[in-house]
Amino acid sequence: MIKPRIALVIGSTRPSRFADKPAQWLLAEAAKRDDLSAEILDLRDFDLPFFDEMASEMWMPSQSEAAQRWQKAVAGFDAFIFLVAEYNHSITGALKNALDQAYTGWVRKPFSAFGYGGVGAARAVEHLRTIGVELQMAPVKSAIHLAGGEFMKVHPMAQGAEMSAVAEVLAPSVKATFDDLVWWANALSSARAAARAKAA
Numbered sequence: 044m045i046k047p048r049i050a051l052v053i054g055s056t057r058p059s060r061f062a063d064k065p066a067q068w069l070l071a072e073a074a075k076r077d078d079l080s081a082e083i084l085d086l087r088d089f090d091l092p093f094f095d096e097m098a099s100e101m102w103m104p105s106q107s108e109a110a111q112r113w114q115k116a117v118a119g120f121d122a123f124i125f126l127v128a129e130y131n132h133s134i135t136g137a138l139k140n141a142l143d144q145a146y147t148g149w150v151r152k153p154f155s156a157f158g159y160g161g162v163g164a165a166r167a168v169e170h171l172r173t174i175g176v177e178l179q180m181a182p183v184k185s186a187i188h189l190a191g192g193e194f195m196k197v198h199p200m201a202q203g204a205e206m207s208a209v210a211e212v213l214a215p216s217v218k219a220t221f222d223d224l225v226w227w228a229n230a231l232s233s234a235r236a237a238a239r240a241k242a243a
Contacts (some may be wrong), residue, residue, distance in 0.1 A: 047121040047228035049073065049221075050084040051157075054138035055128045061198060062126040065157055065189060068206035069124070072217055078225050084120070086137050089113045094143045101146035110144045117148035122228040123180075124187075124220065127158040129167035134174075142174055150179040151235055153227035155220045156186045163188025181231060183223035187216045 051069055053062045066083055073081035089109055096105050105111055128135055142149070154175055158164025165188060172182040193209045195201040202208075 045121065045229060045232055047079050047225055047232070048119065049079055049081045049122045049124060049224060049228070050117070050120040051081055052123055052125045052138075052141075053083060053085045053087070054125050054141070055135050056087050056137045060128070061159060062128065064197065064199075064206060065159060066126050068210075069126075069157060069187075069217070073221065076221060079221060079228075081124075082120075084116060086141050089116070089141075091137075091141055091144050094140055099146050100144070105144070107144075113141065114145045114148055117145040120148075120152070121232055122152055122224040123149075123154040124224070125154065125156045125171060127156045127164045127167050127171060129158065129160045129162070129164035132166040133170045134167045138171075139174070142178060146178060149175070151181065151231050153181045153183050153224050153231060155183050155224060157189070157220075158186065159189040159194055161190065161194065163190030163194070165190075181227055183220070183227055185216060185219035185223045187213060187220055189213065 051066050053066050055062050070081055070083055073079060089112060091109050091113055092107055096107070096110070097103060100110070100114055105114065125138065156168045156171055158168040168186055175182050189209065193212050196204045196208045197206055
């Protein structure tokens with residue numbers, strides 16, 4: 044079995060974003076496990092233009108150097124957890140653009156989400172799942188949702204407590220999400236390897 048490399052994708056780029064707080068906490072939680080490795084993949088680090096290529100990277104190389112760098116970064120991971128803010132019942136424009144800018148690096152890899160907000164970004168996460176399916180990704184059942192009063196405990200514009208204040212509530216879904224991703228990452232990695240061997 045491989046030790047899957049999981050990207051924690053920060054899906055918001057605005058200066059006042061909340062995502063850094065749960066992302067760093069989730070990274071620390073991942074470090075407690077010996078069956079995976081996790082890294083933060085921050086959209087701010089790539090300065091992606093709006094998608095304006097002739098076609099998807101699935102069909103022809105992208106001209107944008109930023110997009111090429113993003114595609115290379117995505118391709119190096121076995122699974123993904125997207126940090127999801129909900130904007131008008133959907134994901135951020137920055138995250139949708141980033142998903143569109145890479146294609147082959149997503150294919151046949153598992154993903155989940157850490158959604159946060161009043162309803163734990165449940166509607167945005169559901170939309171993300173449909174986008175992921177179209178990109179030939181494999182959404183896992185489990186996800187992490189920081190919602191309602193628990194969200195207000197840790198948000199800086201409310202009580203501003205540390206993530207430890209909600210750790211007990213989130214622990215079951217964190218474990219289930221990592222467990223799912225590890226299982227599917229191993230299964231799909233083996234399947235991709237077999238497909239490559241057959242095609243060679």
